[in-house]
Amino acid sequence: MTSRLEDIARRKQALIDKAAAERADLARIYSEIKSPLALGSTLLGIGRALKTHPIVAAGVSSFLVSGYGGKLLKSTSELLKLWYLARPLWGWWQKRRSQKSEVRSQEIKKS
Numbered sequence: 001m002t003s004r005l006e007d008i009a010r011r012k013q014a015l016i017d018k019a020a021a022e023r024a025d026l027a028r029i030y031s032e033i034k035s036p037l038a039l040g041s042t043l044l045g046i047g048r049a050l051k052t053h054p055i056v057a058a059g060v061s062s063f064l065v066s067g068y069g070g071k072l073l074k075s076t077s078e079l080l081k082l083w084y085l086a087r088p089l090w091g092w093w094q095k096r097r098s099q100k101s102e103v104r105s106q107e108i109k110k111s
Contacts, residue, residue, distance in 0.1 A: 024102050031098060 050057040 020106075027101065028098055031094070 050060070
């Protein structure tokens with residue numbers, strides 16, 4: 001009887017470990033998917049705002065046509081250059097965060 005209970009306890013622990021590993025994998029995959037979707041949802045929100053507020057859309061278009069758009073585009077291109085420099089650091093930071101979460105999940109699993 002005791003060996004049967006020990007076998008059940010061993011299988012239960014194996015299932016708990018497997019579930020924790022699957023949760024960690026899902027969290028990692030979700031974080032990889034989340035960043036492109038966040039940009040898409042932001043652009044969609046801006047598009048909806050311009051569609052529902054035509055006066056704002058007209059103001060933005062007249063701002064761009066008046067010549068200030070060139071200055072805005074120049075500063076935007078400078079921001080993009082900065083983003084290209086910061087992107088490797090961002091990737092490193094995200095990997096580091098995901099590794100920390102994996103370590104935490106393993107610590108939780110051990111305790």
